[in-house]
Amino acid sequence: MKQPILIITFLIISFTSFGQILEPVKWSFDSKQDGDQVQLIFKATIEESWHLYDTYLPEGGPVATSINYEDTTRFAFVGDLQKTPEPSEEFDETFQMVLRYFSHQAEFVQNVKLKTDEPVTINGYVEFMCCDDETCLPPTEVDFSFTFNDSKEQAVGESKINVESNTTKILTDKGKEGSTETLWLFFFFSLLAGFAAILTPCVFPMIPMTVSFFMHSGKSKLKSRLHAAFYGFSIIAIYTIVGTLVAVVFGPDAANWLSTHWLPNTLFFIIFVVFAFSFFGMFEITLPSWLVNRSDKQVDKGGFLGSFFMALTLVLVSFSCTGPIVGAILVESAGGAVLKPIVGMFGFALAFALPFTLFALFPGWLNNLPKSGGWLNSVKVVLGFLELALGLKFLSIADQTYHWGILDREVYLALWIVIFILMGFYLLGKLKFSHDSDVKFVSVPRLMMAIITFSFVVYLIPGMFGAPLKAISGYLPPQTTHDFDLHKIIRDEVKLVGATGGTIGFHEGNEQCEDPKFAEFLHLPHGLDGYFDYEQGMACAKALNKPVFIDFTGHGCVNCREMEANVWSDPRVLERLKNEFVIIALYVDDKSKLPESEWVTSTYDGKVKKTLGKKYADFQITRFGVNAQPYYVLLDNNGDLLVDPKAYDLNPDNFIDFLDRGMNEFKERN
Incomplete structure (x- = not known):
C-alpha cells in the first residue's frame, strides 16, 4: 500500500477508533421469485479503504466470506454462488500468498428451487472478515431470513457484531477459479x-x-x-x-x-x-x-x-x-x-x-x-520413491484433522529422510531391486540427481531439531506437533536457571499461577509465557502483584503478526513483556468450543457465546467498545485501566513508551 494512505488511515484510526464499534461492512438482503424459482441476493456495502475477503482463500490465510443455511430440506440449490464484481487480487507479504477481496461493494446471488407451494422460510447467516490498511476485524456473523409463498416481508437482515447462531454450516462457497x-x-x-x-x-x-x-x-x-x-x-x-x-x-x-x-x-x-x-x-x-x-x-x-x-x-x-x-x-x-x-x-x-x-x-x-x-526402469523406481514420500502428505492431513497423533512432524521428517537417502543410494547403484540391471558406472545425470537428493536430505536434518524448513513448510505437519524442539528445550533450560537465581517462569513456584489453559493449541511468539484465559491470567497477576498486558489478537489477524514480527521481537520490548507483565493473549476468532459452565451471555447483543473466540470478541466490545485487532490493553491486577490502550503501530519506541507509562502508573498506585 502507498505510504500516504497508510499515514492518513493510521491518523484517522488513532483519533476515532477508541470508544467506538467499527462496522465498515453493511449487509442488506433481497430476493426475487418466479414460481418455484428464487434468487437469494446478499449485498455488502464496504466503507472506503476497507475490503471484504472473497469466498475462497488459501489455507493459512484470513477467514473467507461464507453463506451458511440452517435448513435446506424445503429447497434445492441451483448452480453455484454468483459474485459481482470480480474480486481484486493482491499478494500479501504477511501471509505470503495471493488474497482476493472486494472493495466498495459486493453482491452474492444464489439461485434455489422451492420444493413446496407452502410458506417457506430460509434462515442462516453470513460470516465474513474485513480489513483496512491498518486494522483487521474478527470474523463477524450477520443473520438473514427469507420468506416465500407468504404475504409477509420476504427478506430480513440484521447487521450486528458477532451474532451467535445455532445453525449448522452446510454450504461454504469456496470460489471457482482461483488466481x-x-x-x-x-x-x-x-x-x-x-x-x-x-x-x-x-x-x-x-x-x-x-x-x-x-x-x-x-x-x-x-x-x-x-x-x-x-x-x-x-x-x-x-x-x-x-x-x-x-x-x-x-x-x-x-x-x-x-x-x-x-x-x-x-x-x-x-x-x-x-x-x-x-x-x-x-x-x-x-x-x-x-x-x-x-x-x-x-x-x-x-x-x-x-x-x-x-x-x-x-x-x-x-x-x-x-x-x-x-x-x-x-x-x-x-x-x-x-x-x-x-x-x-x-x-x-x-x-x-x-x-x-x-x-x-x-x-x-x-x-x-x-x-x-x-534406464526406463530406473525412472520408474525413482517415481516410486517420490510416490511414497508424497503419499505421506495425505495421511498427515487426516492425522492433523482428527488429532490421531501418529504422524507428528519429526516422524514425518524421519520418514522423508530415510526415503530420500534410499533414493540417493539407488541413484548411485548401491541399492538394487530384483528387476534392475547392474550399474557398472554412474552416469553424469544420475550423479547430479544423487547430489540433489542428498543435498535435500542435509536440508531436512535440522528440521528434526526444530528448524522451520520454510521452503517445504506447506508439505510438513505444523511446528506445534514437534516433540523434540531444540529451541524450546533451550528456552526451558533458561527458565530452570531460575532455581539457582535466574528468571523463573511467571506461573512457576506459585500455587495461584496455574498452567495456562488452551496452551496445547494456542501459543505466544518468541518463547514468551502467557495465558489465554482472562480470569486465569488475572489471578496470576494478583498473586505476583504484576500489571497485565492484554493482547486482543486472532489467528487470521495480519497486522497482529506484523506487530509480533517487527515490534515484539525488539529486545527491549521482549525484556519488558517477559519480566514486568503477565501476558494474556485473547484470540477473538478461535473456534474451540467451551464447556457450558464457561458460556457467557452478551450484554451487547444478548446472545450466548459458546466458543473461545466469541467470548473474548464480545469481551473486547463490551469492556472497551472496540472490535479491531491488534488491540493492546494495560491493566492493574484489579482489572482497572492503567493508560489508554494502543492499536497497530510498527514503531518499537512508541510501544516501549506505552509499556513504560503503564508500568510507572502501576508503581504509583502501589
Whole structure:
C-alpha cells in the first residue's frame, strides 16, 4: 500500500477508533421469485479503504466470506454462488500468498428451487472478515431470513457484531477459479508431470510402435499425418474430458470433502503406497484385459475413428505408470475449483501427447531416440520413491484433522529422510531391486540427481531439531506437533536457571499461577509465557502483584503478526513483556468450543457465546467498545485501566513508551 494512505488511515484510526464499534461492512438482503424459482441476493456495502475477503482463500490465510443455511430440506440449490464484481487480487507479504477481496461493494446471488407451494422460510447467516490498511476485524456473523409463498416481508437482515447462531454450516462457497497466476503454475506443474510420464517403461517403448502404425497404414503421407495429428488431439481430449468430469461431478463441496476428510485422504495414502510398491517391482497394476482388448479391436477400423481408439488404447495400456501421476494432479486440484482439474489434465495431456504426435508426423526423428533399457526402469523406481514420500502428505492431513497423533512432524521428517537417502543410494547403484540391471558406472545425470537428493536430505536434518524448513513448510505437519524442539528445550533450560537465581517462569513456584489453559493449541511468539484465559491470567497477576498486558489478537489477524514480527521481537520490548507483565493473549476468532459452565451471555447483543473466540470478541466490545485487532490493553491486577490502550503501530519506541507509562502508573498506585 502507498505510504500516504497508510499515514492518513493510521491518523484517522488513532483519533476515532477508541470508544467506538467499527462496522465498515453493511449487509442488506433481497430476493426475487418466479414460481418455484428464487434468487437469494446478499449485498455488502464496504466503507472506503476497507475490503471484504472473497469466498475462497488459501489455507493459512484470513477467514473467507461464507453463506451458511440452517435448513435446506424445503429447497434445492441451483448452480453455484454468483459474485459481482470480480474480486481484486493482491499478494500479501504477511501471509505470503495471493488474497482476493472486494472493495466498495459486493453482491452474492444464489439461485434455489422451492420444493413446496407452502410458506417457506430460509434462515442462516453470513460470516465474513474485513480489513483496512491498518486494522483487521474478527470474523463477524450477520443473520438473514427469507420468506416465500407468504404475504409477509420476504427478506430480513440484521447487521450486528458477532451474532451467535445455532445453525449448522452446510454450504461454504469456496470460489471457482482461483488466481490466474495459480492456474498458470498448476498448468506448468502438470506439463512437467506429462513429460515425466513419457519416461516410464509403460509409455516410452510405445512411441516407435505408434509411429510404425501410422507409417504402415497404407495411406498417403498427407492422410497419415492428418490421422497422426488427430491421434494427438484425441489423447489431449481423453485426459481433458476426465478433468472436466471431475470438476462437474465432484463440484466445490465434494472437492472440499475430498481434500479435508480422513476417509479419502487415508484412501489416497494407501493408493500412493500401493503404486509405489508396484513401481518398485513388487507386482504389476494393469487394467482388465477385456477393456484394453475391446479398445484395441476398434483400432483396426482405421480412419479417424481408428486414430481415436489408438489414443484410447495408449491411455489404457499406460495406466499402470500414468495412474498415480494423473491421480496426483486430480487430488492436487481438489480444493473446490472448477477450472483447476481441467487445466491440470490439459497440461498433462499436452506434454504426454506431444512426442507421440511429433514422431508420428516426422518418423525420421525416431533414429535419434535412445533405446529402451534399464534406464526406463530406473525412472520408474525413482517415481516410486517420490510416490511414497508424497503419499505421506495425505495421511498427515487426516492425522492433523482428527488429532490421531501418529504422524507428528519429526516422524514425518524421519520418514522423508530415510526415503530420500534410499533414493540417493539407488541413484548411485548401491541399492538394487530384483528387476534392475547392474550399474557398472554412474552416469553424469544420475550423479547430479544423487547430489540433489542428498543435498535435500542435509536440508531436512535440522528440521528434526526444530528448524522451520520454510521452503517445504506447506508439505510438513505444523511446528506445534514437534516433540523434540531444540529451541524450546533451550528456552526451558533458561527458565530452570531460575532455581539457582535466574528468571523463573511467571506461573512457576506459585500455587495461584496455574498452567495456562488452551496452551496445547494456542501459543505466544518468541518463547514468551502467557495465558489465554482472562480470569486465569488475572489471578496470576494478583498473586505476583504484576500489571497485565492484554493482547486482543486472532489467528487470521495480519497486522497482529506484523506487530509480533517487527515490534515484539525488539529486545527491549521482549525484556519488558517477559519480566514486568503477565501476558494474556485473547484470540477473538478461535473456534474451540467451551464447556457450558464457561458460556457467557452478551450484554451487547444478548446472545450466548459458546466458543473461545466469541467470548473474548464480545469481551473486547463490551469492556472497551472496540472490535479491531491488534488491540493492546494495560491493566492493574484489579482489572482497572492503567493508560489508554494502543492499536497497530510498527514503531518499537512508541510501544516501549506505552509499556513504560503503564508500568510507572502501576508503581504509583502501589
